[in-house]
Amino acid sequence: xxxxxxxxxxxxxxxxxxxxxxxxxxxxxxxxxxxxxxxxxxxxxxxxxxxxxxxxxxxxxxxxxxxxxxxxxxxxxxxxxxxxxxxxxxxxxxxxxxxxxxxxxxxxxxxxxxxxxxxxxxxxxxxxxxxxxxxxxxxxxxxxxxxxxxxxxxxxxxxxxxxxxxxxxxxxxxxxxxxxxxxxxxxxxxxxxxxxxxxxxxxxxxxxxxxxxxxxxxxxxxxxxxxxxxxxxxxxxxxxxxxxxxxxxxxxxxxxxxxxxxxxxxxxxxxxxxxxxxxxxxxxxxxxxxxxxxxxxxxxxxxxxxxxxxxxxxxxxx
Amino acid sequence: xxxxxxxxxxxxxxxxxxxxxxxxxxxxxxxxxxxxxxxxxxxxxxxxxxxxxxxxxxxxxxxxxxxxxxxxxxxxxxxxxxxxxxxxxxxxxxxxxxxxxxxxxxxxxxxxxxxxxxxxxxxxxxxxxxxxxxxxxxxxxxxxxxxxxxxxxxxxxxxxxxxxxxxxxxxxxxxxxxxxxxxxxxxxxxxxxxxxxxxxxxxxxxxxxxxxxxxxxxxxxxxxxxxxxxxxxxxxxxxxxxxxxxxxxxxxx
Numbered sequence: 150x151x152x153x154x155x156x157x158x159x160x161x162x163x164x165x166x167x168x169x170x171x172x173x174x175x176x177x178x179x180x181x182x183x184x185x186x187x188x189x190x191x192x193x194x195x196x197x198x199x200x201x202x203x204x205x206x207x208x209x210x211x212x213x214x215x216x217x218x219x220x221x222x223x224x225x226x227x228x229x230x231x232x233x234x235x236x237x238x239x240x241x242x243x244x245x246x247x248x249x250x251x252x253x254x255x256x257x258x259x260x261x262x263x264x265x266x267x268x269x270x271x272x273x274x275x276x277x278x279x280x281x282x283x284x285x286x287x288x289x290x291x292x293x294x295x296x297x298x299x300x301x302x303x304x305x306x307x308x309x310x311x312x313x314x315x316x317x318x319x320x321x322x323x324x325x326x327x328x329x330x331x332x333x334x335x336x337x338x339x340x341x342x343x344x345x346x347x348x349x350x351x352x353x354x355x356x357x358x359x360x361x362x363x364x365x366x367x368x369x370x371x372x373x374x375x376x377x378x379x380x381x382x383x384x385x386x387x388x389x390x391x392x393x394x395x396x397x398x399x400x401x402x403x404x405x406x407x408x409x410x411x412x413x414x415x416x417x418x419x420x421x422x423x424x425x426x427x428x429x430x431x432x433x434x435x436x437x438x439x440x441x442x443x444x445x446x447x448x449x450x451x452x453x454x455x456x457x458x459x460x461x462x463x464x465x466x467x
Numbered sequence: 468x469x470x471x472x473x474x475x476x477x478x479x480x481x482x483x484x485x486x487x488x489x490x491x492x493x494x495x496x497x498x499x500x501x502x503x504x505x506x507x508x509x510x511x512x513x514x515x516x517x518x519x520x521x522x523x524x525x526x527x528x529x530x531x532x533x534x535x536x537x538x539x540x541x542x543x544x545x546x547x548x549x550x551x552x553x554x555x556x557x558x559x560x561x562x563x564x565x566x567x568x569x570x571x572x573x574x575x576x577x578x579x580x581x582x583x584x585x586x587x588x589x590x591x592x593x594x595x596x597x598x599x600x601x602x603x604x605x606x607x608x609x610x611x612x613x614x615x616x617x618x619x620x621x622x623x624x625x626x627x628x629x630x631x632x633x634x635x636x637x638x639x640x641x642x643x644x645x646x647x648x649x650x651x652x653x654x655x656x657x658x659x660x661x662x663x664x665x666x667x668x669x670x671x672x673x674x675x676x677x678x679x680x681x682x683x684x685x686x687x688x689x690x691x692x693x694x695x696x697x698x699x700x701x702x703x704x705x706x707x708x709x710x711x712x713x714x715x716x717x718x719x720x
Contacts, residue, residue: 211557214561215560215561216557216560216561216719236563239561239562239563240563242561243558243561243562244557244558244561245558246554246557246558247554248553248554249554250553250554250555250557250558251553251555252482252555253553254485254486254489254490255482255485259485263478263482264558264562266478267475267478267479267559267562267564268562268563269471269474269563309558
């Protein structure tokens with residue numbers, strides 16, 4: 150069993166952590182969802198809360214974003230207590246919930262303007278235009294969100310969370326329900342955030358997502374954090390490396406992405422366009438993007454290939 | 468009160484009004500039932516109903532207006548429910564806004580949407596022969612009672628909007644309200660009803676409200692009926708508002 154293996158955090162805390170959680174407990178009637186959760190997230194870090202369905206990830210995020218009250222324990226976000234300084238916490242955070250919290254009847258731009266107004270910012274229009282450009286949504290900005298693809302909707306959702314540059318961002322299962330392309334788009338966006346010094350707490354049930362994005366990973370299991378550390382530290386918990394040669398088979402995802410061309414177009418459409426025909430795809434609501442964006446994604450979009458060195462872990466861990 | 472309350476409410480009101488402008492089908496489906504009922508009663512049943520009034524459409528329009536409001540507030544519950552379910556509600560609640568403004572924006576949207584629906588229904592009634600010699604004061608009185616009744620039913624609609632489990636459930640509570648005018652003086656004189664039904668009809672809120680609006684339209688003195696009508700409206704408003712706010716607080720903490 151992995152029970153209660155903990156790794157002390159190694160980050161220096163000159164400024165104090167962006168998120169500090171201690172002894173957090175929450176029950177729904179008889180069901181104890183959180184039974185004493187402790188963790189810290191350093192400023193500017195990407196922290197993944199990894200766990201299966203029902204592990205308590207969403208409950209933890211809701212408490213940290215002041216939507217729920219904890220039964221016991223303390224939580225501080227950006228130095229403010231979530232229970233007693235909720236208004237200050239709300240100034241410091243933004244939440245991207247499990248379901249894309251966008252207004253389908255409004256356009257993408259109107260959604261961003263709405264959030265900017267509610268954050269009482271000046272120049273909401275300019276803020277919206279900047280974010281649309283940054284998230285490759287400029288062409289789709291005037292269109293109703295109802296016509297967006299899943300990936301575009303999620304990107305808009307995350308863009309809405311960045312309005313006003315809150316120092317801490319919660320992403321609750323940001324890629325749940327997205328197709329592989331949509332997921333890659335979202336990963337790209339999250340990686341970019343890290344470069345800007347924003348603290349990100351994301352929850353996920355996909356191991357590869359935590360591995361791709363986070364610099365610290367905590368595993369939440371049945372209401373407790375059972376492991377917490379960097380990817381390297383987590384790997385050290387497993388038996389030592391043993392070199393073994395494994396034939397690398399393509400995953401179904403790699404096959405899928407190779408066949409569809411990694412950008413949501415099917416082959417016929419691509420060939421059509423290469424023939425020089427029809428480029429009026431922009432307005433048809435399928436959420437195409439410009440070529441530049443597509444190039445970017447291809448560079449580091451797919452899953453990391455399983456190499457001889459990492460292949461052993463999954464085998465030996467069993 | 469939070470210093471951003473008015474500003475935030477205005478921004479969120481603008482958002483929901485856009486919803487109404489962009490999906491006018493909500494206004495159309497709101498008015499279609501009351502208009503169909505009005506035309507049925509005026510052109511089919513009306514000839515057989517004796518009300519002592521010179522024109523049946525003049526007699527029954529107040530009841531139709533209340534049915535319009537009852538029909539309209541099911542969308543209030545529906546819009547609130549959809550916000551709760553889509554996650555946008557949680558986004559708003561996690562933002563530095565006056566939290567009650569989310570609810571107030573829905574309430575004011577409901578008022579605007581219902582006033583539009585009422586204007587459409589009155590327009591159709593004019594085409595169907597409705598006439599009133601009421602002056603400005605009487606029209607303002609009618610508008611005031613209708614606004615008060617809309618607010619009372621809107622707060623009532625907030626409760627299923629916050630607590631329902633499905634969109635159908637959120638809207639379904641409006642059906643009994645739409646039938647309440649049939650058990651009142653809205654379409655026939657209560658004297659023609661059998662004892663227990665008549666007792667119910669004469670002591671439920673719709674009868675005094677309908678009678679008061681009818682008196683205002685026909686320039687008759689409203690008597691004490693108007694106070695009973697106002698007491699019902701304010702009473703429902705206060706009770707519904709209290710329970711709606713309890714449900715709301717439960718949802719956001």
